[in-house]
Amino acid sequence: MTEFVQQFVDGLGRGGIYALLALGLALIFGVMHLVNFAHGETITVPAYVAFGISLAVGGNWWLIVPAVIVAAVLVSVATEFVAFRWVRGSSDFTMLLTSFGVHFVVVAVFVMAVSPKAKNFEKPGWIFNTVRVGGVSFEIVDLVTIGVTLATLVLTVSILRKTLFGIAIRAAAEDFDAARLMGVRSNRVIRSAFALAGFLAGVAAVFWLMRTGEAEPGAGLVPLLKGVIAAIIGGLGSLTGAVLGGFALGLAEVYLRAWLPGNLAGLTEGAVFLLIALLFIVRPQGFVTVRRAERV
Amino acid sequence: MLGVERLTTRYGSITAIREVSLRVGAGEVVGLIGPNGAGKTTLLATVAGLLDPAAGRVELDGREVTGASPDRMLRRGVALVPERRRLFADLTVQENLLVAGITATGGERRERLGEVVELFPVLGQKWGAQAGYLSGGEAQQLAIARALMSNPRLILMDEPTLGLAPVLVDVVFELIGRLREQGRTLLVVEQNARRLLRAADRAYVLRTGSIVAEGAGDELLARPGLFEAYVGVGAGGEVPGA
Ligand SMILES: Nc1ncnc2c1ncn2[C@@H]1O[C@H](COP(=O)(O)OP(=O)(O)O)[C@@H](O)[C@H]1O
Ligand SMILES: [Mg+2]
Numbered sequence: 001m002t003e004f005v006q007q008f009v010d011g012l013g014r015g016g017i018y019a020l021l022a023l024g025l026a027l028i029f030g031v032m033h034l035v036n037f038a039h040g041e042t043i044t045v046p047a048y049v050a051f052g053i054s055l056a057v058g059g060n061w062w063l064i065v066p067a068v069i070v071a072a073v074l075v076s077v078a079t080e081f082v083a084f085r086w087v088r089g090s091s092d093f094t095m096l097l098t099s100f101g102v103h104f105v106v107v108a109v110f111v112m113a114v115s116p117k118a119k120n121f122e123k124p125g126w127i128f129n130t131v132r133v134g135g136v137s138f139e140i141v142d143l144v145t146i147g148v149t150l151a152t153l154v155l156t157v158s159i160l161r162k163t164l165f166g167i168a169i170r171a172a173a174e175d176f177d178a179a180r181l182m183g184v185r186s187n188r189v190i191r192s193a194f195a196l197a198g199f200l201a202g203v204a205a206v207f208w209l210m211r212t213g214e215a216e217p218g219a220g221l222v223p224l225l226k227g228v229i230a231a232i233i234g235g236l237g238s239l240t241g242a243v244l245g246g247f248a249l250g251l252a253e254v255y256l257r258a259w260l261p262g263n264l265a266g267l268t269e270g271a272v273f274l275l276i277a278l279l280f281i282v283r284p285q286g287f288v289t290v291r292r293a294e295r296v
Numbered sequence: 297m298l299g300v301e302r303l304t305t306r307y308g309s310i311t312a313i314r315e316v317s318l319r320v321g322a323g324e325v326v327g328l329i330g331p332n333g334a335g336k337t338t339l340l341a342t343v344a345g346l347l348d349p350a351a352g353r354v355e356l357d358g359r360e361v362t363g364a365s366p367d368r369m370l371r372r373g374v375a376l377v378p379e380r381r382r383l384f385a386d387l388t389v390q391e392n393l394l395v396a397g398i399t400a401t402g403g404e405r406r407e408r409l410g411e412v413v414e415l416f417p418v419l420g421q422k423w424g425a426q427a428g429y430l431s432g433g434e435a436q437q438l439a440i441a442r443a444l445m446s447n448p449r450l451i452l453m454d455e456p457t458l459g460l461a462p463v464l465v466d467v468v469f470e471l472i473g474r475l476r477e478q479g480r481t482l483l484v485v486e487q488n489a490r491r492l493l494r495a496a497d498r499a500y501v502l503r504t505g506s507i508v509a510e511g512a513g514d515e516l517l518a519r520p521g522l523f524e525a526y527v528g529v530g531a532g533g534e535v536p537g538a
Binding site for chain 1 (some may be wrong): 317318344345346365366367371375376378382383384386387391392394396398399435444445446
C-alpha cells in the first residue's frame with residue numbers, strides 16, 4: 001500500500017510534466033493543425049540557458065527558474081515567427097516537416113556552437129530530500145512538481161475559460177475560419193497559443209532540468225515525445241484530453257516499471273507502447289473525442 | 297454600399313465563380329439564389345475575406361477591400377453568417393457571443409449581449425449550455441446573434457433556414473424583416489427562393505458561377521420559366537433535404 005501511494009505520487013510528478021507539454025502541443029495543434037516536433041526546443045534551449053547561468057554565476061536556481069521560463073516562451077514564439085508562419089495553411093505534412101527542420105537546426109547549432117556532448121549543471125540541493133507523511137516517504141521534487149503543475153493547470157484553465165483572450169484561443173482551436181469571421185486576428189491568436197504553450201513548456205522544463213541537470217543538443221527530444229504521446233492518447237487537439245493523457249502516461253510508466261519482473265523492467269517503454277496500442281484498439285479517437293470543423 | 301466587380305474565385309483548377317458583378321445599396325435587402333453548386337457560398341466567402349479572389353474587385357463604400365482578411369472585413373462592418381452556421385460547439389452560448397464581440401469594447405460588448413438576449417430570448421435561457429447541444433432553431437438564432445455582436449452594417453447570410461422546420465423558417469424571415477427595419481443591409485442566400493424573392497428588394501440569380509438574371513424580387517417571381525430554367529423546379533416549395 002505504502003509503495004502504491006509512493007508510486008502514485010511519482011507517476012503524477014512525471015505525468016504533470018508530460019501534461020504541461022501535451023497541453024501546449026494541443027493548443028498549437030488546435031490553432032494550426034501542426035503537430036509541433038519542435039516543441040522540445042522549448043526545453044533544449046532553456047537547458048543551455050541553465051547551463052550558461054551555472055557557468056557564469058553558479059547553479060543559482062532562483063535565477064535559473066525565471067530564465068528558463070522566459071527562454072521557453074521566447075523560443076516558442078520565435079519558432080512560430082521564423083518558421084511556422086511561412087507554412088501556415090500548407091498541408092499538415094509540410095508543417096510536420098517544417099517542425100522537424102526546426103528541431104534539426106537547433107540540434108546542429110548546439111552541436112557546433114557548444115558540443116555534441118552533454119554539459120552538466122548543478123541540480124538544486126533539495127530535490128532528493130524526502131518527507132514522511134503518515135508513514136510514507138515522498139520525494140520533495142515530486143510533491144513540488146505536482147503542486148506547481150496543478151497550480152499552472154488551474155491558472156491556464158481559468159485563462160482559457162474566463163478571459164476573452166482564452167475564449168478566442170478555444171474558438172480558433174475549434175474552427176479557425178469561423179473565429180476569423182468573428183474578428184479574431186490569425187496572427188495574434190496563433191502567437192498567443194505559442195506563447196502560452198511556451199510558458200507551459202517552460203514550467204515543465206524547470207522540473208525536467210532539475211531532474212536531469214543536463215544540457216545536450218537533443219535534451220528536449222524525450223520529453224517532447226512523451227508530450228506528443230500524451231496529446232495523442234488524450235485525443236489530439238483536446239485540451240482536457242492532453243492533460244489526462246499526460247497524467248495517464250506518467251502513471252503507466254511508473255506502475256509498469258514497478259510491476260514488471262526485475263529482468264524485464266528495461267522493457268517499460270515497450271510495454272507502455274503496447275498499452276497505447278491497446279487503447280487505440282478500444283478507443284481510436286483517444287480519451288476525448290474532438291469535433292472538428294471542416295475547412296472552407 | 298457593397299460593390300462586386302468581375303469577381304472570379306477558384307479552388308485549384310475549378311472556377312467556382314466567374315466574373316460576377318453585383319451591387320448592394322445601403323439599407324437594401326438583396327437576395328442571391330441559384331441551384332446547388334452555383335457558387336453562392338463561394339461568392340459570400342470571397343466577399344467576407346475567407347477566400348482570395350483570382351481576379352476582380354470588392355468595394356465597400358467606394359473603397360477597395362479586395363483580398364482583405366475576414367477580421368478586417370468585420371472591423372469594416374461586414375459580418376457573415378456562414379453556411380451550416382459554424383458555431384463553436386464546445387463553447388457555451390455566452391462564450392460564442394463573447395468571441396463574436398471581440399472587436400467591440402467591453403462596454404459595447406455588454407450592451408450588445410443585452411440587446412441580443414432581448415431579440416433572442418431563447419438564447420438567454422441557454423446561456424451556459426454548449427452550443428453543440430442546441431436545437432436547429434436555437435443554433436440558427438445563435439449564428440445570427442453572433443453576427444450582430446459586431447454591430448455590422450452589412451450582413452451576409454448563407455442559407456439561414458437550412459434544415460429548419462417551417463415554423464422556424466418563419467422566425468428567420470421575420471428576423472430578416474426586423475434587421476431591415478434597423479437599417480441594416482443584407483445579402484441573403486436562400487434555397488427557399490420564392491420566399492426570399494418576396495422578402496428582398498432585389499435579387500440576383502447565380503448559375504454555374506455566373507449571374508444569369510437580376511431584378512426586383514416580384515419582377516423575378518413573375519418572370520416566366522425562370523425557376524424551371526435556372527433554379528430548379530420546386531425551388532419555391534419546401535426546403536430541400538439538408
Ligand atoms: N473547398 C472546395 N474545393 C473545391 N471545389 C469546391 C469547394 N467548395 C466548393 N467547390 C465547388 O465550387 C462550386 C461552387 O460551390 P458553392 O459555392 O458551395 O456553391 P453553392 O453555395 O451555390 O451551392 C461547386 O462546383 C463546388 O463543387
Ligand atoms: Mg452553399
